Amino acid sequence: MPQGDKTFTIPFQITEDLTLPKVLLETAKRYGESKAAMREKEFGIWKPITWTQYLEKVKYIALGLVSLGLKREDKVAMIGDNRPEGLWAEMATMSVGGIAIWLFQDSLMDEVAYIINHSDAAFLFGEGQEEVDKALSIRDRCPYLRKIIWDDPKGMRDYDDPLLISLKEVENLGRELEKKEPDLFEKMVAQGKAQDVALLFYTSGTTALPKGALLSHYNMLTMGQNMMKVDPCTPEDDFVSFLPFAWIGEQMMSISSGLQVGFTVNFPEEPEVANENIREIGPHIMFAPPRMYEQMTRSVQVKHLDSTRLKRFMYTTAQKIGYYVADLKFDKKPIPLGWKILDWISHALVFKKLRDHLGLSRVRNAYTGGAAMGPDHFRFFHALGVNLKQIYGQTEIAGISVLHRTGDIKFDTVGTPIPDTEIKITEDGEILSKSPSVFLGYYKNPEATAKTLQDGWLYSGDKGFIDEDGHLVVFDRTKDVMILSDKSIFSPQYLETRLKFSPYLKDAWVIGHEKAYITAVVCIDYAVVGKWADEKKLNYTSYPELSQKQEVYDLVEKQIREANKSLKPAAKINKFVNLYKEFDADDEELTRTRKLRRAFVENRYKDIVKALYEQTDNVHMDTTITYEDGRVVHIKTDLHIREIPVKEEK
Amino acid sequence: MSSDHLGPVMLKVDEVSMFFGKVAALSGVSFDVREREIHSIIGPNGAGKTVMLNCINGLYHPQKGSISFKGEEITKLKPHQRAQKGLSRTFQKIELFRGMTVLDNIRLGRHNHLKSGIISGSIYFGKTAQEEIKTREFIEEEIIDLLEIESIRNKTVGMLPYGMQKRVELGRALALNPTLLLLDEPLAGLNLEEVEDMARFILDINLEERWKVTCILVEHDMGVVMDISDRISVLNFGTKITTGTPSDIQNNPQVVEAYLGEEDLYATRR
Numbered sequence: 001m002p003q004g005d006k007t008f009t010i011p012f013q014i015t016e017d018l019t020l021p022k023v024l025l026e027t028a029k030r031y032g033e034s035k036a037a038m039r040e041k042e043f044g045i046w047k048p049i050t051w052t053q054y055l056e057k058v059k060y061i062a063l064g065l066v067s068l069g070l071k072r073e074d075k076v077a078m079i080g081d082n083r084p085e086g087l088w089a090e091m092a093t094m095s096v097g098g099i100a101i102w103l104f105q106d107s108l109m110d111e112v113a114y115i116i117n118h119s120d121a122a123f124l125f126g127e128g129q130e131e132v133d134k135a136l137s138i139r140d141r142c143p144y145l146r147k148i149i150w151d152d153p154k155g156m157r158d159y160d161d162p163l164l165i166s167l168k169e170v171e172n173l174g175r176e177l178e179k180k181e182p183d184l185f186e187k188m189v190a191q192g193k194a195q196d197v198a199l200l201f202y203t204s205g206t207t208a209l210p211k212g213a214l215l216s217h218y219n220m221l222t223m224g225q226n227m228m229k230v231d232p233c234t235p236e237d238d239f240v241s242f243l244p245f246a247w248i249g250e251q252m253m254s255i256s257s258g259l260q261v262g263f264t265v266n267f268p269e270e271p272e273v274a275n276e277n278i279r280e281i282g283p284h285i286m287f288a289p290p291r292m293y294e295q296m297t298r299s300v301q302v303k304h305l306d307s308t309r310l311k312r313f314m315y316t317t318a319q320k321i322g323y324y325v326a327d328l329k330f331d332k333k334p335i336p337l338g339w340k341i342l343d344w345i346s347h348a349l350v351f352k353k354l355r356d357h358l359g360l361s362r363v364r365n366a367y368t369g370g371a372a373m374g375p376d377h378f379r380f381f382h383a384l385g386v387n388l389k390q391i392y393g394q395t396e397i398a399g400i401s402v403l404h405r406t407g408d409i410k411f412d413t414v415g416t417p418i419p420d421t422e423i424k425i426t427e428d429g430e431i432l433s434k435s436p437s438v439f440l441g442y443y444k445n446p447e448a449t450a451k452t453l454q455d456g457w458l459y460s461g462d463k464g465f466i467d468e469d470g471h472l473v474v475f476d477r478t479k480d481v482m483i484l485s486d487k488s489i490f491s492p493q494y495l496e497t498r499l500k501f502s503p504y505l506k507d508a509w510v511i512g513h514e515k516a517y518i519t520a521v522v523c524i525d526y527a528v529v530g531k532w533a534d535e536k537k538l539n540y541t542s543y544p545e546l547s548q549k550q551e552v553y554d555l556v557e558k559q560i561r562e563a564n565k566s567l568k569p570a571a572k573i574n575k576f577v578n579l580y581k582e583f584d585a586d587d588e589e590l591t592r593t594r595k596l597r598r599a600f601v602e603n604r605y606k607d608i609v610k611a612l613y614e615q616t617d618n619v620h621m622d623t624t625i626t627y628e629d630g631r632v633v634h635i636k637t638d639l640h641i642r643e644i645p646v647k648e649e650k
Numbered sequence: 651m652s653s654d655h656l657g658p659v660m661l662k663v664d665e666v667s668m669f670f671g672k673v674a675a676l677s678g679v680s681f682d683v684r685e686r687e688i689h690s691i692i693g694p695n696g697a698g699k700t701v702m703l704n705c706i707n708g709l710y711h712p713q714k715g716s717i718s719f720k721g722e723e724i725t726k727l728k729p730h731q732r733a734q735k736g737l738s739r740t741f742q743k744i745e746l747f748r749g750m751t752v753l754d755n756i757r758l759g760r761h762n763h764l765k766s767g768i769i770s771g772s773i774y775f776g777k778t779a780q781e782e783i784k785t786r787e788f789i790e791e792e793i794i795d796l797l798e799i800e801s802i803r804n805k806t807v808g809m810l811p812y813g814m815q816k817r818v819e820l821g822r823a824l825a826l827n828p829t830l831l832l833l834d835e836p837l838a839g840l841n842l843e844e845v846e847d848m849a850r851f852i853l854d855i856n857l858e859e860r861w862k863v864t865c866i867l868v869e870h871d872m873g874v875v876m877d878i879s880d881r882i883s884v885l886n887f888g889t890k891i892t893t894g895t896p897s898d899i900q901n902n903p904q905v906v907e908a909y910l911g912e913e914d915l916y917a918t919r920r
Contacts, residue, residue: 272801276801
């Protein structure tokens with residue numbers, strides 16, 4: 001099993017002068033043509049981009065931006081899939097002394113317009129026609145926008161708007177400028193200071209409008225180094241970049257750690273084939289929000305249901321062994337030799353193959369963060385022998401403050417602080433953290449800054465405590481913690497993650513704060529339940545219809561009963577309703593990082609909540625759905641409410 | 651669409667008649683297709699549209715009349731000889747090898763361009779290797795990327811949804827690197843989103859500098875036909891009523907009577 005730690009010391013000393021572009025310059029000098037900085041799958045082949053080429057691209061784009069009028073501290077926004085051009089543009093912006101902003105690829109136009117205006121971004125890097133169309137449609141609302149830069153020529157043949165310019169042209173402008181001022185780029189990079197703002201990061205915000213967190217080079221560099229002190233990566237490692245750059249976790253790996261260590265960042269061909277591409281690369285490090293791991297678990301469970309009896313038997317047996325060994329490890333007990341042998345056999349016969357299919361065959365450290373992950377998922381991956389760890393942090397602390405250590409993993413905690421980081425808990429249970437990576441403040445929002453940053457401490461708004469082993473336990477957002485009927489405090493997310501371990505349930509929203517009993521609103525997984533319904537010869541035409549079938553209710557009830565088994569009586573789910581649609585970020589029910597926006601859904605589905613606490617088995621819904629292209633559709637439907645009698649335990 | 655970007659006449663169909671027994675499927679049909687044009691053939695069911703395409707690509711040989719391609723008489727040529735001259739087509743009913751992968755199906759379309767012999771082919775040396783690399787580049791960079799079928803490259807065609815199969819068929823026709831492409835109802839059976847995609851691909855093939863393929867389109871979706879065609883020929887019971895621009899056709903009383911008037915002209919998906 002490719003576990004255990006490697007050693008590598010980052011060859012950079014963080015000083016007042018060190019910036020990310022300087023790190024790029026140094027690393028490019030060190031590796032030159034000898035090593036791939038990036039790889040992109042294009043036209044079916046992995047094409048390497050060496051460090052020299054990386055630097056060259058950044059240089060010419062940076063100079064091109066200068067000839068287009070970019071000045072120090074100007075903002076440059078970026079949108080599009082993960083691709084080398086995106087990182088080049090980001091590094092080019094920083095090289096000039098500008099501030100980079102990443103937007104989520106699936107942002108609606110209003111969100112894009114809000115961020116571009118709020119940040120007064122002067123340039124926007126888009127990928128192709130889609131982003132260009134998006135940007136052109138909001139140009140009237142964004143008076144500061146000077147140029148839109150695109151790199152994929154597909155479908156762009158008829159565009160001749162003066163606002164548009166292709167990345168190639170920008171690079172050519174850069175080349176021309178270099179002829180006039182050959183050492184301009186190096187001079188600009190040399191001007192940078194560690195405390196300069198590098199990134200303006202708009203947090204997705206579960207509660208309000210996005211806030212722009214200002215992160216300095218110093219923040220990013222210290223975070224990268226402190227994380228690498230815990231789990232060193234080596235220059236030979238591979239990392240696959242497939243999650244939005246607008247998520248701090250991706251910046252953490254591709255920029256903060258990637259540049260300093262010099263490992264290879266790989267970009268998938270298209271988002272749809274990311275999973276296949278991950279398998280081809282077999283990365284050594286992986287960082288993804290729980291959704292991704294939940295998806296992997298689900299795909300294994302579904303395939304398991306589909307396979308032959310022998311394979312099912314093999315898998316179930318191997319899994320039992322895996323779980324047993326993983327639990328011993330969690331409890332830090334020695335593993336008896338017999339079990340070691342059994343574990344080795346199950347690895348050789350089952351898990352090796354399974355891990356390969358998931359793209360995890362070489363993974364040394366897999367991280368999850370951004371939201372809570374259920375214990376079931378955690379155990380699942382450890383049973384496979386994947387060293388999955390929880391990360392806790394915020395955008396405001398450049399991504400990470402607390403992390404599990406290999407061999408010291410407790411799945412209900414998020415681990416212990418990384419070096420140079422202090423954590424403390426206020427009297428009312430709020431988690432505070434302090435480290436060199438704590439951000440500079442929110443852009444144009446002094447009130448929020450004053451609330452979040454006090455005496456160098458970052459007020460997270462999360463509740464938690466530190467357990468007897470010094471591990472941090474994160475409850476939830478302060479306002480999301482529920483008080484149950486027996487007056488105990490409980491985290492709805494914990495219940496939700498338990499429910500989501502079932503392959504049939506894609507999303508769940510658990511309600512029960514200061515109420516007599518607990519209820520859940522459940523979104524079935526259309527693909528999995530749909531397939532199940534096909535096999536059962538159930539007819540359905542759409543998600544709303546399928547979700548309201550009695551048989552599907554029976555199925556969901558079974559899943560909930562399963563989750564209820566291990567819960568104390570006051571925390572058991574009493575009633576549930578199947579929602580007629582999945583939660584969606586475009587409907588503002590989820591953040592762009594796919595966290596449930598509780599306050600919003602509570603208001604939106606208040607009729608359902610009300611009905612769940614009344615003596616009724618039906619609720620009438622009259623509402624609207626927004627499609628990705630902005631169309632709004634009116635929906636009228638009746639939803640069943642199913643009660644699950646909870647047995648009184650004596 | 652204005653017609654000023656059109657080049658000289660590429661295909662000339664002259665007084666073509668085709669009989670099956672005593673039934674005249676086509677009687678004395680003439681029209682021409684100019685370079686870089688999208689030329690649509692419309693007409694009610696049984697008007698002879700597919701027979702016309704079959705005559706052009708050589709599946710049928712008309713009893714009377716002549717067809718010339720780039721000034722050269724091709725009436726008597728066999729389909730594969732016409733293919734070598736740059737004529738390619740798709741079929742109304744999908745004619746792919748269902749048990750083969752997408753990539754293999756498209757590669758087959760390239761067959762005409764592979765010249766290396768059996769010996770060099772069997773030892774994969776010299777010319778064969780070079781040809782294979784060129785073929786791979788062409789297929790990946792031009793076709794797979796254009797049609798956005800990266801994710802299904804290695805899937806077996808028979809397992810794919812219908813809309814995707816249609817796309818693969820277009821891909822195979824393009825692998826021939828044609829100058830004239832005959833499209834027989836490329837939009838039939840597709841849903842709205844697939845229709846939009848397919849219409850965009852047809853325009854891409856026609857307009858992108860890389861391709862600049864002239865297209866003859868047989869299609870019932872009047873919305874798309876009127877939107878993307880440069881000129882339209884209308885057939886009815888084997889005879890041509892008229893040829894003209896989309897707006898001419900919409901206003902032609904004969905056409906309206908013969909075809910469009912029967913049903914709502916815009917009884918399409920929009």
